[in-house]
Amino acid sequence: MSTVVRAAIIGSTGYGGVELIRLLAGHPQVEVTSVVSSSSAGAPIAEGFPHLNEIRTDLLDDVDPALLKSKADVVFIATPAGVASKITPLLLAEGLKVIDISGDHRLKDRSEYETWYKKEPAAQEYLDQAVFGLCEVYGESVRGADLISNPGCFPTATLLGLVPAVKAGLIDPASIIIDAKSGVSGAGRGVSLGNHYSEVNENFKAYKINKHQHIPEIEQVLSDIAGKKVVTTFTTHLVPMTRGIMSTMYASMTGNHTNEDFISLYRNYYEGRPFVRIRQNGVWPATKEVSGSNYCDIGFAVDPRTNRVTIVSVIDNLVKGAAGQAIQNLNLMMGWDESLGLRFVPVYP
Template sequence: MAESQDKIKAAIVGSTGYGGVELIRFLLNHPKVEIASVISSSNAGEKITEGFPHLSEILVQTLDGVDPAGIKQKADVVFTATPSGVSGRLVPQLLEAGLKVIDLSGDFRIKDGAAYEQWYKHDAPPADLLEEAVYGLCEENGGQVEGARFISNPGCYPTATLLGLLPAVKEGWIDPGSIIIDAKSGVSGSGRGTSLMTHYAEINENMKVYKVNKHQHIPEIEQALSLAAGAPVTVTFTTHLVPMTRGIMSTMYAKLTEGRSEQELVDLYRNYYEGKSFVRIREAGKFSATKEVFGSNYCDIGFAADPRTGRLTIVSVIDNVVKGAAGQAIQNLNLMMGWEETTGLKLSPVYP
C-alpha cells in the first residue's frame, strides 16, 4: 500500500492515553505520515476532541474500535499504545493481518517469557514473536530496526538508564556488578488513569518511592546490560514519583575499573553517540535538568568521576512521554521505513 503513496497511513491503538495523544501531536507534523485511524476500545464512536478538546479544529476524527481487519483496510503501520497484557493478545492479530507494528507496551521487551510472567503478572506472548520483536533502542539497535516489521519500543526508565550506562559498560570502564540506579519520574509516567498515588493531594509537595526492587523495568534493563557486558548483570533500581508532569532523571552510580577523568568520559560518550542526533553529552562536570528536554526527543547525559571513592555518577534526563514513549516510537518508524531518523522530531525542548 505505502509504496504507491506519498505518505504512509498510520493507526494508533490507545489514542486516548498520554502516549497515544503524544503520538498524535508529533505525527500531525510528520511530512511522511497521515493519521488514518485513532482507536480506543473504551471510547469508540466518540470524537477524539471529546476527551482532548485541545485537538479541536486540528484532528477531526471519530475513535474507531479495535478491529485488526478494519485497521488493515485503513493503515500500513500501527502503534499500539496499550497497557501491558493487552498488546500481547492484540499484536499477533495485527501482524497476521499484514500490518507493521510498533508496540509501546512492555509485552515484547523481555525475551524470556518466564521472566515476563514473573515481573508483569500476565501470560507471556507467543515465544516466536518475543524472539522476532526488535528492541527499539534506536541509538543502540538502529541497524536491526531498519526494514523490520515489528518493533518493541523501550520503556521510559530503561531508555534514560541504558543510554546513560551502555557506553561505559561496553568499554569495561565500570564494574557492571556495582551499578545502582536512582530514578525519578513525573506523574504522566503512570498514565492517564487516576489512583491514590497520583491524586493531587497525595503527590503535590511530596515525593514517593515505589516498587522498590519490584519494578517491571528491572529485567528489561538487566537484559540489555547483560548483552552489552557479555555476562549476566544485576542492578539495584529504585524509582521515585515527583510532583511534576513530565520528565525522568536517572542518576546512576558505579565503581570505575580504573581512574578516569570526566573529560575522558565525555570523549568516550561523544564518540559512542557520534551521529546520533538525539543524545547530547554535556561538558565535563555539567548536568542537565528535566526542563531542558521537556517536550522533546532528546536525552541529555552528564558525568561526575570521584577520585576519592573511585565511583562514577552518570545523570541522564529525558521527557518520559516523548523520548521515553511516542518520540522514540516515531524514531523507530523513521528507521523502519528507511527515512532520515529525525524526520518529524526536530522540535526544540519547551522552555521554561
C-alpha cells in the first residue's frame, strides 16, 4: 500500500457519500479514486451534484469488486441498510479494507438485526470480524482492522454522552432516557412526503418512538460498558434544519454528584482525544457549534431537586455521525494521527 491510500466510495450519490468526497478532498494522505453508484453508474457525478463542478470531473463507477480492487485500497460503503452485508465479503476477498457506514455490521446478534431492520442480516463471521468504530471508546481495536462498522449518528452522540458516566457508575443505567433530535439530512436523499420542504419547515415532530433501529446499537454498547443488560427509552424527533443531532439524556444519579464531577470525569476520559469537547459548568452545546465539523460537544446539568443529571451531546450527523468518523476510523486503521484531514473549524454562522 502506497503512502497515499486510494479510496473508493460506494453510495457516492447519497448524503453520506458526498460528504466523504467533501472531507477527503482535503485529506493529505487519501485520494478518492472511484466514486461508485449502482443507480447512476456512467454519469458524471457533477451532473447530479453541481457543487462538485470542476472539482470532480469523473464518472460514477458501477459496483464491481474487481474494478474496485484495481483502483482502490480501501472502500467506504455509504448505502442504505441491506447492501453492505452482501458486498462486504466480496470486497474483503479482494484484499480491500472496508469501512461500512451503514447499519449492516453493527449488531453482533443476527436476530436483533432482523427484529429492528426487518432485513436479512450479514453472516455471523463478518459480524464477529467487524470492529465497532466508536473511535473514542473502541479506538484501540480499530488499529489494523480490515472491517470497520461505523456507528450510527444517534448512537455516536448518545454513547459519547453516556459511556464515561456509565463506566464510572455515576448514573443508574436502568434509568436512562434518551430524547434525540435530528436534522433532515439524517433521513437521506430519497424523496418522500416526510422530507418535503413544505411539510418539514416550521414543523417539529416525533417519529419511530421506541422503534428506531439505533436502539439496539445503543443498548449493545451500554450493556458492554455496564457489564449487564441495559434497556433504554429512546425517542427521535425531526428538527426543521438540514444538519445536526442533539441527544438530551436523563438519568438518576447514584449519589450527590455535581456538574464539576461530571466535567472532571469526562475531561479525564476523553483526554488526548481531539474531537470531544466538554463544556464548562452551566453551559450546554448547540448543534451549530459543531456544524460541518467532526466534533462532539457535551454539557451537563445536575438537578439536586430530583437527583437526576441531564446530559446534552451534539454532533453534525453527516460528519462525526457518518463521514467524519469514518475517516477518523481510517486514520486509526492506518496508524495515523486520528485527526488527519479532519481538523477543520465548524461552519459558523
